[in-house]
Amino acid sequence: FDLKQVNTATEAATGRPFFAYWEFLVAPDSPQLMVTNIESTYASMHAEPKDWAEKTLCAYGALRKFIESDGRAPLRPYAADPRVKDRWIARFRRDGFGAPLRWYHAYVNGYMWEVEKELPKERHKVTVPLLYIGASQDSASPTAGIYAPQKAGLLPYLTIKEVDSGHWQTMEVPDKTGPLIAAWLREQDFTLSKSKL
16 A cells, blocks of 8 residues: 555546545654644544545645644534533543554555455455445545445445445434334345355
8 A cells, every 4th residue: 555656546536635634643743742632633534524535534635734734624514513522522532542543654654464365265255244325425435435345246245235424324314314224124135154155
């Protein structure tokens, strides 16, 4: 995984570097900046404008600029709820962002690839039923991102649904995602044996 190359490729294909915000998340100073400016960190993840992810996450340097300047933005209704916001802020003030950001470091620095490259090719295929619920307002993780592995035959039992929301869809529109999950579970035959898959 080459972050610069991936951003160059997604920008050439779509006009946006989908992973531009990763540059900030893997920077050595990001965990401290995120705690120091925790209100702007929260806003950066839960802002109301529908084009927020596109302008802040999928633009070089935009996330860093917003957090460093301790920026503010209108919040989505679920995120403006003090019970949600206060709990989130208290937790990250206590625990920080160092551990949650390690996933990005592991990916960018190739630690995951060091393990995954040894997997036999047939293990790349997900041979169990899989539900993917995309979010129409999520520019950083668009629903279309699931199409390439599906077309490659790696997800033969994939069901794709989409809801009109931002990235945190189970928090924003639980009345839509919950029923989709429940309906999908009812439709599945989890008695399929490996021989049938």
